[in-house]
Amino acid sequence: MRRYGVWVPLLFLLPAMGILFFLQFFVWSWNINIALHDVTLMNFQKEWDFVGLQNFIRVFTDPTTMASLKNTAIFTISSVSLQMFFGTAISYFLYRADSLVEKIFRPIIIIPWLSSVVVAAFSWKLMAAENIGFINRILSAIGFHRINFLGNSNAAMFLVVLASIWWGTPFVILLLSSAMTSLSPQLVEVAKIDGATEWIFFTRVALPILLPFLVVALILTTVWAFNQFSLVLLLTEGGPMNATRVFPLHGYQAAFDLGEFSYGSAVSLGALIMNMVLVYLYIKVSGVEFAD
Amino acid sequence: MSEKTSRILILISYSIFTLLPIYWTTNLSFQKDVSFPPTYFPDDFGVVNYINLLNTRGIVTSILNSLMVAALSALVSIIVCSMAGYAFSQLEMWGKKFLFGAVLATLLLPPTLNIIPMYSVFSELGWLNSRLAMVLLYQLSNMPLNTFLFTNYFDTIEEPIVESAIVDGAGPFRRFVSIFIPLSKPAVIAGYLFAFRFSWMEYLFGATFIKAPSKRLFPAALKVAVRSSQYSVDYGIMTAGGILLLVPTLLILVFGQRYLEAGLQLGGVD
Numbered sequence: 001m002r003r004y005g006v007w008v009p010l011l012f013l014l015p016a017m018g019i020l021f022f023l024q025f026f027v028w029s030w031n032i033n034i035a036l037h038d039v040t041l042m043n044f045q046k047e048w049d050f051v052g053l054q055n056f057i058r059v060f061t062d063p064t065t066m067a068s069l070k071n072t073a074i075f076t077i078s079s080v081s082l083q084m085f086f087g088t089a090i091s092y093f094l095y096r097a098d099s100l101v102e103k104i105f106r107p108i109i110i111i112p113w114l115s116s117v118v119v120a121a122f123s124w125k126l127m128a129a130e131n132i133g134f135i136n137r138i139l140s141a142i143g144f145h146r147i148n149f150l151g152n153s154n155a156a157m158f159l160v161v162l163a164s165i166w167w168g169t170p171f172v173i174l175l176l177s178s179a180m181t182s183l184s185p186q187l188v189e190v191a192k193i194d195g196a197t198e199w200i201f202f203t204r205v206a207l208p209i210l211l212p213f214l215v216v217a218l219i220l221t222t223v224w225a226f227n228q229f230s231l232v233l234l235l236t237e238g239g240p241m242n243a244t245r246v247f248p249l250h251g252y253q254a255a256f257d258l259g260e261f262s263y264g265s266a267v268s269l270g271a272l273i274m275n276m277v278l279v280y281l282y283i284k285v286s287g288v289e290f291a292d
Numbered sequence: 293m294s295e296k297t298s299r300i301l302i303l304i305s306y307s308i309f310t311l312l313p314i315y316w317t318t319n320l321s322f323q324k325d326v327s328f329p330p331t332y333f334p335d336d337f338g339v340v341n342y343i344n345l346l347n348t349r350g351i352v353t354s355i356l357n358s359l360m361v362a363a364l365s366a367l368v369s370i371i372v373c374s375m376a377g378y379a380f381s382q383l384e385m386w387g388k389k390f391l392f393g394a395v396l397a398t399l400l401l402p403p404t405l406n407i408i409p410m411y412s413v414f415s416e417l418g419w420l421n422s423r424l425a426m427v428l429l430y431q432l433s434n435m436p437l438n439t440f441l442f443t444n445y446f447d448t449i450e451e452p453i454v455e456s457a458i459v460d461g462a463g464p465f466r467r468f469v470s471i472f473i474p475l476s477k478p479a480v481i482a483g484y485l486f487a488f489r490f491s492w493m494e495y496l497f498g499a500t501f502i503k504a505p506s507k508r509l510f511p512a513a514l515k516v517a518v519r520s521s522q523y524s525v526d527y528g529i530m531t532a533g534g535i536l537l538l539v540p541t542l543l544i545l546v547f548g549q550r551y552l553e554a555g556l557q558l559g560g561v562d
Contacts, residue, residue, distance in 0.1 A: 006386065009388070013375070013385075015372040015376070016372050016373065016376035016395065016439065019431045019435065024398065028406060034408060097299060101300060101303070108310055108311060111545070114493075114542060116495060117493070118493075118537055119538045122514075122530050122531075122534040123317040123534055131327075131330075132327065132527060223402065227405055229404070233496075252407065255407075261408055265408050265409065279400060
C-alpha cells in the first residue's frame with residue numbers, strides 16, 4: 001500500500017466514482033424530487049407543482065398498493081426460502097460430490113444464471129402454455145385437467161415463483177460454492193472418523209462455517225426478489241386481475257402505463273425504505289459481523 | 293441406497309428441473325408448426341421458426357445493436373473497474389473504505405428501482421433512444437462484481453514484482469499499465485465475460501429507454517416481435533428467439549467456464 005497524496009488515487013477512482021455519483025446519488029435525489037412534485041405524462045417536460053408528501057399518501061391509501069404488498073410478501077417469502085433451500089442443498093451436494101460428478105453437473109446447474117430474464121420468461125411461458133405447454137401435456141397425458149396458468153390467480157403466482165426459483169437459485173449456488181472452498185475435505189474425514197453422520201457434519205460443522213455467507217446470500221436474494229419485477233412483467237404482466245402485480249411492478253406500471261411518474265417514484269422510495277429495514281433486521285438477527 | 297447415490301439422484305433431479313424449460317423451448321423451436329398437440333421431439337423437424345424470426349423487421353438490426361452495446365459495455369467496464377480496483381488494492385487514500393462501501397451498496401440498491409428518475413434525466417439530456425447511454429447505464433450494474441474482481445486479483449500480485457518495478461523507477465501509472473494489467477489476464481477475461489453477459493441479457497432498461505426500431509436491443513425487440521397482434525402471441529418466434537438469445541451466453545459457459553469460475557471466486561462477496 002503506497003501513498004501518493006490524494007490526486008493519484010482519485011484519478012484512478014474518477015470514472016467509477018463519476019458513474020456512481022451520477023447514476024446513484026444524483027438519480028436517487030432526482031427520484032425524491034419527482035416524488036415530491038406532481039409529475040405526469042401531461043406535464044413531464046413542463047413545470048412541476050410541488051405537492052409535498054401527497055404522492056406517498058396516495059400510494060399508501062390505495063387498495064391496489066395493499067394488494068401489491070401482499071403479492072410481494074407471498075412472492076418474496078416463497079421465492080427466497082426455496083432459493084435458499086435449493087441453493088444450500090445443491091451447492092453442498094456439489095461440494096461433497098466426486099470431482100467428475102461435479103464437473104458434469106455444475107455447468108448444467110448454472111445455465112439459468114446465463115439466461116436473460118426474457119429467456120426465463122419465454123421458456124416458462126412455453127412450459128405453462130395451455131395447449132402447447134409441457135406441464136399441461138403431462139397433466140393431460142396422465143388424465144388430469146389442463147391448468148390455465150395465466151388465467152388463474154394462484155396458478156399464476158405459482159408459475160412466477162417457480163420461474164424465479166429456476167432463474168435465481170444458480171446465483172445462490174455460485175456464491176455458496178465459492179464459500180465452501182474454505183471447508184477443507186480433511187474436515188469431512190476427521191468428522192467421519194469421529195463417527196459423525198453426514199447430517200451431523202452438515203449441521204454442526206459446515207453450517208456454522210457457512211453462516212456469514214448464508215446471510216449474505218439471504219440478504220441479496222431477498223433484496224433482489226423484493227425488487228424483482230421484469231420477470232413478472234414478462235410472464236404475467238401482473239395479471240390475472242392484479243394477482244401477481246408485485247409492489248415495484250405497481251410503481252413501474254403506474255409510471256409507464258398510466259403516465260403517473262410521481263406515484264411510481266413514491267412507490268420506489270417506499271420499496272427502498274422497506275429494503276433497508278429488511279437488510280438491517282437480517283444483520284441484527286443473524287448477529288454476523290460485517291466489519292470491512 | 294448409499295448416501296453417495298442419493299446425493300447424485302438429487303443432483304440429477306435438480307438438473308432436470310434446470311434443463312426442462314430449455315429442452316422444451318428448443319424442442320418446440322425446431323417444429324415446423326408449433327401447435328396442438330406438441331410432441332416430445334420434433335418429428336416434423338425444420339428451422340422455419342428461426343427463418344421467420346430473422347425475417348421479422350428489425351430483429352437482425354437489434355441483434356447487431358445488442359452485440360455492439362454488450363461488447364462496448366464490457367470493454368468500458370474492465371477499464372473503469374480495473375482502474376478502481378487498482379486504487380482500492382494498491383494505493384492509500386483517505387476515505388477509501390467509504391468509497392468501496394459505496395460500490396458495495398450498489399448491490400443493495402437495485403438500479404431498476406430508479407428507472408423513473410433515470411427516464412426523466414435521460415429524457416432531459418436527450419439520451420432516450422441512445423445506445424451509448426445504455427453503455428453508460430450498464431456500467432452501474434456491472435460495477436460491484438468487476439470492482440471486487442480486480443481489487444481481489446490485484447491483491448494477489450506478488451510484492452517483489454511491484455518492489456522491483458518501483459526500484460526501476462516505475463510510477464503508479466506505469467505500474468498499472470505495464471505490470472498489473474498484463475499480469476491480470478484471467479481477471480480481465482472474467483470481467484469482460486461478466487459484463488458482456490449482463491449487458492447482452494438486460495431487458496428492462498433497454499425496453500423502456502429505447503423505442504426507435506432501428507436502435508432497439510435484442511431482448512426488447514423480441515418482446516415486440518412475439519406480439520403478432522394485440523391479443524395473440526407468435527409461439528414460433530418466441531421459441532426461436534429464446535434460443536437465439538441464450539446461445540451467446542451459453543458459448544461463454546462452454547469456452548470461458550474456467551475464467552467464469554475463477555472470477556466468481558475472486559468476485560465473491562467475501
